[in-house]
Amino acid sequence: MTNKILSGVLLDEQIELSLNDLCKACSSSAEWIIELVDYGALEPHGTEQLNWRFSASSLQRARTAMRLQRDLEINLAGVALALDLLDEIKFLRSRLR
């Protein structure tokens, strides 16, 4: 095995992803991502689809959306609701400390 040490790119708050990046990382179609945006599950910066810039946390949201839709057969409106509720639970849990 090689001992080479790989350095990646940390997807932090400074990094933005394009529609194409997000499609590739989720192995999804652009149409599916656009639908997520239509339902308000993802909120990119920029007005034109070609110029959309997504935050790195959108990747996590999109992948969660994909798993919820696939595993629990939820439609996109339900997925968007579940994502919002999961965010709220996370926020409330952090307040519990």
Added chain:
Amino acid sequence: MHNGAYMDFQDYYQTMGVKRDASQDEIKRAYRKLARKYHPDVSKEADAEQRFKAVGEAYEVLKDPEKRAAYDKFGENWKAGQDFNPPPDWDAGFEFSGGGYTAGDASSYSDFFESLFGQGGFNPSQGGHGGFHTRGEDHHAKVLIDLEDAYKGATRAITLQSAELDKTGHVVNRQRTLNVKIPKGVKQGQRIRLSGQGSAGMGNGPAGDLYLEIEFNSHSMYKVEGHDVYLDLPLAPWEAALGASVKVPTPDGPVDLKIAAGTQNGRKLRLKGRGIPAKTPGDLYVVPIITLPPADSDKAKALYKQMQQELAYNPREKMGV
């Protein structure tokens, strides 16, 4: 692959919590309920992911009348966890026309499942046809690090398993190890993108990327929230009452902290910039927890008695009693 090897018998009915004579509708309902309950994105239970996979595997068999009938041939004599080796002709007379499986994560099914139903589900038709170039798929994996690694940076050896097709079209599990630099300042849930470390491309297509999701090992002392770190700090009553300078552990090494006189239980102290480092570093919050010295000697009892007699202190004053 598992010929001759013994493995644990999986009681799919027990996993699904249904009787052996449950109808297909009952099985479907049980699956949907359990899938919601144990979905790793929803559930906070520690073993949610394993439970979810087990339920998915059970449903994969029980939802399909052909597979279910074959599985039922084992009867009720088998108990979950028992050593098990399928008889050579166990599936005689069954033809799994549905073939393979549908769930996204078929590679995680148990050896037991694979010994009965084989490693289906892969779609060799995507294989490299000449002159066809596509980009390889992106892969995703989790990497567990300690909080201290986020402060200082670290290198982690990551072992990845992936199912691939060999030259003869059989599925083989390939294992590879990567040494990856974890940069200083990572947060829980953040991802590191390693270009070209995903699946190989087809033809001349480029390889996909590998995304590593950062997850912190749970820590006995610290709790992490974004870039901020929380620490419960036990204090003696006199330290809180009179003020003190105490040694406080931080992920970056111990520091001296001044405790003001009259510090109240739970009122957190902020150590600015001592959370996880970043462009805007997080803060370290120290939460004072005033602990009670035991009254387990005559001397301690005498001191408590003296306080009782000489201090006019009613902790329930605000309650009007």
